[in-house]
Each structure stands twice: as structure tokens, then as C-alpha cells.
Amino acid sequence: MALTIGLVGKPNVGKSTFFSAATAAKAEVANYPFTTIDPNKGVTYVRTPCPHVALGVTCTPGNAPCDDGTRLVPIELIDVAGLVPDAHKGKGLGVKFLDDLRQASALIHVVDLAGATDAEGNPVDAGTHDPEEDIAFLEREIDHWLAGILGDKWERTAKAILASGGKTGRAIAERLSGLGVKESHVSAALTEAGVDREKPQLWSEEDLVKVATGIRRRSKPILIAGNKADQADPETVGRIERACEARRLLFVPCSAESELALRNGAKAGVLDYTPGDKSFDITSDKLSDKQKQALEYVRSHVLGPYGGTGVTGAVKAAAYDLLDLITAFPVEDEHKYTDKQGRVLPDAFMVPRGTTAKEFAFKVHTELGERFIRAVDAKTRRVVGADHEVQDGDVIRIVADA
Numbered sequence: 001m002a003l004t005i006g007l008v009g010k011p012n013v014g015k016s017t018f019f020s021a022a023t024a025a026k027a028e029v030a031n032y033p034f035t036t037i038d039p040n041k042g043v044t045y046v047r048t049p050c051p052h053v054a055l056g057v058t059c060t061p062g063n064a065p066c067d068d069g070t071r072l073v074p075i076e077l078i079d080v081a082g083l084v085p086d087a088h089k090g091k092g093l094g095v096k097f098l099d100d101l102r103q104a105s106a107l108i109h110v111v112d113l114a115g116a117t118d119a120e121g122n123p124v125d126a127g128t129h130d131p132e133e134d135i136a137f138l139e140r141e142i143d144h145w146l147a148g149i150l151g152d153k154w155e156r157t158a159k160a161i162l163a164s165g166g167k168t169g170r171a172i173a174e175r176l177s178g179l180g181v182k183e184s185h186v187s188a189a190l191t192e193a194g195v196d197r198e199k200p201q202l203w204s205e206e207d208l209v210k211v212a213t214g215i216r217r218r219s220k221p222i223l224i225a226g227n228k229a230d231q232a233d234p235e236t237v238g239r240i241e242r243a244c245e246a247r248r249l250l251f252v253p254c255s256a257e258s259e260l261a262l263r264n265g266a267k268a269g270v271l272d273y274t275p276g277d278k279s280f281d282i283t284s285d286k287l288s289d290k291q292k293q294a295l296e297y298v299r300s301h302v303l304g305p306y307g308g309t310g311v312t313g314a315v316k317a318a319a320y321d322l323l324d325l326i327t328a329f330p331v332e333d334e335h336k337y338t339d340k341q342g343r344v345l346p347d348a349f350m351v352p353r354g355t356t357a358k359e360f361a362f363k364v365h366t367e368l369g370e371r372f373i374r375a376v377d378a379k380t381r382r383v384v385g386a387d388h389e390v391q392d393g394d395v396i397r398i399v400a401d402a
């Protein structure tokens with residue numbers, strides 16, 4: 001199963017534009033709240049070197065296309081419709097939207113650095129709303145939503161916890177199964193919240209929110225994508241960057257609209273641009289002066305100061321920095337780097353750093369994990385055991401019981 005990242009934020013900050021730019025798929029873009037009713041799902045890619053170059057072979061990609069030595073590893077992106085304050089109480093289709101977050105392993109919170117949308121997402125004059133307020137509001141919404149799920153029929157859950165003989169973390173993780181919440185997330189959250197694990201029947205609503213906050217931090221980590229950087233006052237960008245630092249949140253300034261323009265231009269064949277590039281070249285003389293001016297604005301106000309549009313940058317940072325993932329390539333034959341069908345380096349898998357060879361086998365296929373005997377690091381031809389930690393860029397052969 002591919003990794004899923006949810007795009008969240010209040011209406012009109014540019015989530016659908018970000019989604020379209022990142023997935024090069026269509027999503028409705030409009031300047032009023034609730035344009036997006038159903039979550040849009042699409043595929044975006046993070047770029048990583050293809051081992052075919054170092055190994056001197058030609059690859060036959062399956063799940064991850066190879067672009068001239070760079071593998072495009074797929075990530076599912078969900079364009080979640082806008083959250084408004086008090087969404088957890090059912091305001092503005094909130095509960096449904098929050099439900100769409102279930103599948104996400106991480107969230108990219110799109111905020112409007114231009115300050116051109118109020119707290120509810122209505123368009124206002126640029127610079128009149130402080131984007132810093134939005135950072136806290138979204139965390140609070142998710143925390144209350146989680147606390148709501150957890151607290152629903154709490155007496156029953158408390159009884160189940162008591163009956164579990166002290167396995168409080170496990171009982172709560174079970175209650176939140178389907179949300180990607182692990183026992184380790186809950187356990188750390190309980191310690192942090194300072195609640196009495198033995199007496200869940202005495203926890204207050206406030207305690208539940210505290211526990212929910214800890215669980216959310218671990219199970220739905222957030223990266224802040226500071227959008228509309230093209231229109232933002234650089235001082236605001238700096239201030240939000242510092243605010244994120246203080247909150248220990250990753251921050252990536254971006255301009256979804258610029259990325260969309262560059263990708264569309266590249267698709268139309270009028271410019272040379274690869275997603276993630278710091279620059280582009282105009283390759284056609286058919287552009288109008290106005291179009292050229294708009295593109296030069298992107299160059300001077302986005303690519304120059306921020307080193308890119310930030311769209312692929314945000315996705316990449318979410319995968320590699322926020323979730324601390326690595327990419328590895330499973331093969332059947334460690335000499336030819338092929339799978340059963342003879343395809344060379346067919347698939348790329350993203351797994352958490354620290355994943356062992358055996359865990360990696362499970363990720364490829366449950367049966368492969370169950371029948372795991374040993375693995376071979378195909379680059380070095382070294383035989384490794386179940387506990388060997390897979391490294392970024394590894395090509396791994398799993399030897400399993402027939």
C-alpha cells in the first residue's frame with residue numbers, strides 16, 4: 001500500500017491548487033468555501049536516484065517510473081476539503097472531512113502566507129489575516145475530533161481498559177484502530193499527558209484532549225506548507241518560519257500556483273521545467289509578453305528567494321524528514337536484480353528508517369515475511385539476517401521458504 005499524505009487547511013488557502021500541481025490532475029479550483037466536497041485522491045512522486053545507474057543495468061520499472069536515472073516513487077495525496085473553526089462540532093461539513101484524514105500517515109497543512117483569507121477561509125484583503133493563528137486552530141480541530149472519537153461511550157472504553165489488566169495503551173489503540181494509531185503512539189501520549197493509566201474512569205474531558213494531542217502528534221505528524229509565497233510579504237514568511245521552528249514544526253514556503261503554471265507550461269512544450277527544479281528555460285517564441293512577464297515574476301519572486309516552488313519540496317520533506325522514510329528495491333535475483341518475471345529493479349518501496357530485512361519482506365508481501373529465511377544485500381552480495389536494517393537505496397533480495 002502506498003503512503004498517503006493528506007492536504008489540510010481552511011478553505012481558499014490553495015489546497016486544490018497544490019493538489020493539481022503535485023498530481024498534475026484536475027481538481028476544482030475556485031475562490032469560495034466548500035468547493036471540494038469529496039476528497040480528491042491522486043498520485044504524486046518523490047524523486048530518488050535509481051540504483052540502475054550505479055549497477056550499470058537498464059531497469060524495467062513497475063510501480064515507480066524511472067526518469068533518466070531518477071526513480072519517481074509514488075505517494076497518494078488526498079485533497080481534503082476545507083476545515084473551518086469548530087469543524088469537529090459538525091460545522092461546515094467538518095466531521096466528514098475529518099473522517100477523510102483517517103488514511104493519512106502525515107498531513108501537509110497548507111496555510112495562506114499572503115494573509116488573504118479570514119479564519120473561515122473567506123477572501124479578504126492581502127495581509128489582513130495572520131496565518132500564525134491558523135496553525136494552532138487546525139491542531140486544535142484534529143485534537144478535539146480525536147478526543148471525540150475516543151470519548152464516545154467512554155465508560156465502556158474505561159471498563160474495557162480496566163478489564164485488560166493494565167494494558168491501557170493497547171485498549172486505546174484498539175479503540176482508534178483504523179486511524180493508523182499504534183500502541184506506541186498511545187503509550188507515549190499517556191505518559192506525556194500524565195494521566196493515571198489505572199483509573200481511566202476518572203479522566204476528565206480535558207485529560208482526553210491531552211491524550212488526543214499526544215496521539216495526533218505521533219500518528220498524524222504535520223508539515224506546514226506556507227502557500228501563496230509569491231504574494232506574501234517576506235517579513236511574514238520569516239515570522240511564520242520562526243513560529244514553526246518554535247513549535248518544532250517543519251515549514252516549507254511554496255507557491256502552488258507557480259508550480260501549476262510551470263508544469264502546464266512544460267506540458268504544453270513552451271518551457272523546460274522538471275518538478276523540483278530551481279529554474280526553468282523558455283523554449284518557445286510563441287509566448288505573449290504578459291505570459292513571459294508572469295513567468296519572470298515566478299522566477300524572481302518564488303524560485304529565486306525560495307529555491308523552488310516548494311510543492312515537490314513539501315511532499316519530499318513530509319516523506320523524508322517528517323516521516324523519516326527511506327526507499328529500497330526488492331528483487332528476486334541478486335545477480336540480475338530481477339523479479340520473478342525478469343523485470344529489472346521493478347519496484348521501489350518507502351519504509352521507515354530502521355526497518356529490518358524481515359519487516360521489509362512483510363511490506364513487500366505478507367507471505368514473504370512469514371516465510372523469511374534471510375536476505376541478501378544485492379549491491380554487496382552480502383547475506384544478512386532478519387534484524388539487518390535496510391538502508392536508503394538498498395536493493396534487497398529476500399530468501400524465503402518455498
Ligand SMILES: Nc1nc2c(ncn2[C@@H]2O[C@H](COP(=O)(O)OP(=O)(O)O)[C@@H](O)[C@H]2O)c(=O)[nH]1
Pocket residue numbers: 009010011012013014015016017018028029030031035036082227228229230231254255256257258
Ligand atoms: N497568489 C497565489 N494564489 C494562489 C496560490 N495557490 C492558490 N491560489 C489561489 O487561491 C484561491 C483558492 O485556491 P484553491 O486551490 O481552490 O483553495 P482550497 O480551497 O484550499 O482548495 C484560488 O483563487 C487560487 O488561484 C498561490 O500559490 N499563490
Ligand SMILES: [Mg+2]
Pocket residue numbers: 015016017028029035036081082
Ligand atoms: Mg479545494
